Amino acid sequence: MEIAKVGVVGAGQMGNGIAHVFALAGYEVLMTDVSRDALEKARELIGRNLDRQVSREKISQAERDAALDRIATTLTLSDLGQCDLVIEAATERETIKTAIFEDLVPHLRPHTILTSNTSSISITRLASRTDRPEKFMGFHFMNPVPVMQLVELIRGIATDEVTYRTLLGVVEKLGKTAASAEDFPAFIVNRILMPMINEAVYTLYEGVGNVGSIDNAMKLGTNHPMGPLELADFIGLDTCLAIMNVLHDGLADTKYRPCPLLTKYVEAGWLGRKTQRGFYDYRGETPVPTR
Ligand code: NAD
Numbered sequence: 098m099e100i101a102k103v104g105v106v107g108a109g110q111m112g113n114g115i116a117h118v119f120a121l122a123g124y125e126v127l128m129t130d131v132s133r134d135a136l137e138k139a140r141e142l143i144g145r146n147l148d149r150q151v152s153r154e155k156i157s158q159a160e161r162d163a164a165l166d167r168i169a170t171t172l173t174l175s176d177l178g179q180c181d182l183v184i185e186a187a188t189e190r191e192t193i194k195t196a197i198f199e200d201l202v203p204h205l206r207p208h209t210i211l212t213s214n215t216s217s218i219s220i221t222r223l224a225s226r227t228d229r230p231e232k233f234m235g236f237h238f239m240n241p242v243p244v245m246q247l248v249e250l251i252r253g254i255a256t257d258e259v260t261y262r263t264l265l266g267v268v269e270k271l272g273k274t275a276a277s278a279e280d281f282p283a284f285i286v287n288r289i290l291m292p293m294i295n296e297a298v299y300t301l302y303e304g305v306g307n308v309g310s311i312d313n314a315m316k317l318g319t320n321h322p323m324g325p326l327e328l329a330d331f332i333g334l335d336t337c338l339a340i341m342n343v344l345h346d347g348l349a350d351t352k353y354r355p356c357p358l359l360t361k362y363v364e365a366g367w368l369g370r371k372t373q374r375g376f377y378d379y380r381g382e383t384p385v386p387t388r
Pocket of ligand 1: 108130132189190197216238333
C-alpha cells in the first residue's frame with residue numbers, strides 16, 4: 098500500500114523526532130498536539146536538529162529545507178483524516194490514547210493505517226477501541242528518533258499481513274531496522290530495559306550507591322554509553338513509571354513493582370531532562386546529581 102501523507106499526534110520528544118525522520122525520507126507530515134506551545138517548540142527543535150545534521154555533513158542544506166517544508170502543524174485532530182498513516186505519540190496514558198483514537202476514527206479514510214508509539218500499552222486493547230483493529234499496529238520508535246536505528250513493530254491479535262508488510266516497507270524507506278515483537282506488556286526493549294532502570298533506582302533508594310556511583314559503575318562496568326539513571330532522565334521519569342506500572346499490572350509479578358523513589362520523583366514533577374530536574378539537576382552548565 099502506498100503511504101504519502103503521515104499524521105503525528107503529540108509533538109513531544111518522540112513526536113518531533115518521528116516528524117523529523119518521516120519528512121527527511123520524503124513523506125508529507127502533519128503534526129498535531131493539544132498544546133500550541135508544544136507544536137511551536139517541536140518545529141524549532143526539528144530545525145535545530147536538521148541544522149546539526151547539515152553541519153555534520155549527514156544531509157545537504159537543500160535536503161534540510163525540503164524536509165522542513167514537508168512538515169505542517171495543526172491544533173485540530175480531525176485534520177489528520179487526510180493521512181494514509183497516523184502515528185500516535187501522545188503522553189503514555191491509556192485514557193489519553195483511547196480518547197485520541199475515538200475522536201480521530203470518524204475522520205479517517207478506510208485505507209488509513211493507525212499506529213501507536215506506546216512503550217508498553219497493549220496494542221490489541223488499543224486496537225479494539227478503534228473501527229480498524231486489522232489496520233492497527235504498535236510502531237515503537239526509540240529516543241532520539243533521528244539517531245536510533247531500531248523500530249519495534251508490534252502486531253495486535255487482529256493486525257493483518259498487508260498492514261504489517263506496509264509498515265516494514267516504511268521502516269526500510271526511513272533507513273531504519275525493524276524488530277518484530279509479540280503484543281505482551283512493554284514488548285522487547287522496555288521489558289528488558291525498564292526493570293534494569295527500576296533496579297538502579299532501588300539501588301539508589303537502598304543506599305547501595307549514589308547517583309554518580311551507580312551511573313559510573315554501569316557505564317564503565319558494562320560498557321553502556323549512558324548510566325541507567327541518566328538514561329531514565331533522558332526517557333522521562335513519568336514514562337518510566339508508566340511502563341513499570343503496565344509491567345506490574347499486566348504480568349502480575351511483584352518483581353516489576355515500581356520503586357517508591359521513582360514514584361516520589363514523579364510526584365515532585367522532577368521528570369528528568371524535559372523538566373530540567375530528575376536524578377540530575379540540568380539547570381546549570383553541567384548536570385548535578387540530586388542524590
Ligand atoms: P512527551 O511528554 O515529551 O510528549 C507528549 C506530548 O503529547 C506532549 O506534547 C503533550 O502535549 C501531547 N499530548 C497529550 N495529550 C494529547 C492529546 N490528547 N492530543 C494530542 N497531543 C497530546 O512524551 P514522549 O516522551 O514524546 O512520549 C510520547 C509517547 O512515546 C509515549 O507513548 C511514550 O511511551 C512513547 N515513547 C517514549 C520514549 C522516550 O524515550 N521518551 C521512547 C519510545 C516511545
